[in-house]
Amino acid sequence: AQRVTQPEKLLSVFKGAPVELKCNYSYSGSPELFWYVQYSRQRLQLLLRHISRESIKGFTADLNKGETSFHLKKPFAQEEDSAMYYCALTNAGGTSYGKLTFGQGTILTVHP
């Protein structure tokens, strides 16, 4: 069975402060991890994926297989980062076909 846990339902920070959204996963196979984001009144969209190893909008995430974590980090939060963030998992290279297992999401609020 695969599971994604986002321990914080709500996270509040001030503008300019560092932010870390936690994601832990449980999966016996080879995982592929994603962060999806939903801004107010917008549709759910991909923020980044671990295989890309990119920094998107200043966010980075490193897959730690030893700790089974994929935390999302940004050194200086901006007000426009306020959104719902979902961590998601799928089987890398297997027959996952469209299936992502999502965490429950974390609502990030960045105060001015």
Added chain:
Amino acid sequence: KAGVTQTPRYLIKTRGQQVTLSCSPISGHRSVSWYQQTPGQGLQFLFEYFSETQRNKGNFPGRFSGRQFSNSRSEMNVSTLELGDSALYLCASSLRQAKGTGELFFGEGSRLTVL
């Protein structure tokens, strides 16, 4: 490029009725996935279609079904509606054809309320 389009956006049904939701993927995308989103269970995978074939299915009862047409448009159907079926149903399309899951592009969803 137009995004994923879902219709209807909102609908209200009563218990025992059935409902059909429609999804038009991004042009060129042949994979369509469906998800149910509820406050209690979050986002849960329903099924995925590619070239009119269901390739993957989540843990939902047989009342939930879907299909895909030759133009990649997809429909999902829920029969004998129950109160617990009230949810936001999201459709997502993907370009990826091979194994695994590429980036999913989501629609705005169809919000179903069952009374």
